């Protein structure tokens with residue numbers, strides 16, 4: 504059995520693959536990841552662990568420790584490279600590119616073998632542009648929904664509120680909480696339309712990440728694939 508792990512800045516996502524099928528999956532806040540985060544997978548015979556991590560050294564170290572303790576396995580960490588599985592990196596120094604971006608773009612390109620735009624809506628929103636030949640043309644890194652709100656709270660004196668409105672709407676707000684929350688969703692929607700405008704004829708649009716389905720629903724174009732980052736692991740770690 505293989506354990507695949509996608510460690511983002513907010514959530515650690517995992518799944519277990521047995522004979523090509525996903526048999527278990529789960530997630531835990533990255534900051535709270537511990538020995539018991541994989542539930543009853545502790546009793547399974549995990550003989551391989553593939554990881555894509557952008558969460559930093561401490562969390563990677565913790566995962567190594569857990570894998571050794573539970574299954575005596577040394578996890579294989581995916582690395583961004585200049586070329587892999589038909590995809591070519593645009594960065595002069597590929598090691599500087601977050602491996603989650605690299606994994607998602609490889610998985611998306613491998614699905615269709617033509618030009619793609621890949622949008623990962625997590626802590627940050629990343630937008631990647633790939634040509635028909637699999638060349639990464641470049642991308643954007645934009646604050647995600649939560650970071651947009653938090654940066655306002657952190658850098659202003661009077662933007663303060665207790666409770667967030669539960670509903671996700673984009674009309675102009677009539678309280679601080681509404682104005683901030685709905686402002687972030689409004690910007691998110693504007694971004695979705697801008698990306699749609701970048702879509703060239705014949706190119707495919709992929710969304711992934713915790714808030715990816717929300718963005719896809721706003722324009723009803725392209726497809727949402729929840730596990731694009733983990734789908735890239737088998738291409739990069741082998």
Ligand SMILES: Nc1ncnc2c1ncn2[C@@H]1O[C@H](COP(=O)(O)OP(=O)(O)O)[C@@H](O)[C@H]1O
Pocket residue numbers: 510511512513514515532624625626627649711712713714
């Ligand atoms: N404190 C929290 N508890 C649970 N979920 C959260 C919390 N903060 C953010 N989220 C949600 O977690 C998801 C994070 O998206 P994800 O793509 O997993 O991000 P990342 O890859 O950056 O970790 C988002 O859908 C976000 O709404």
Ligand SMILES: CC(C)(COP(=O)(O)O)[C@@H](O)C(=O)NCCC(=O)O
Pocket residue numbers: 511512513557599600601602603604625626627628629644
């Ligand atoms: C852009 C990111 C913060 C996205 O992380 P996430 O939202 O998935 O937690 C991550 O890919 C990263 O740390 N990248 C390094 C900088 C770069 O890719 O150029």
Ligand SMILES: [K+]
Pocket residue numbers: 603623624625626627628629712
């Ligand atoms: K992301």
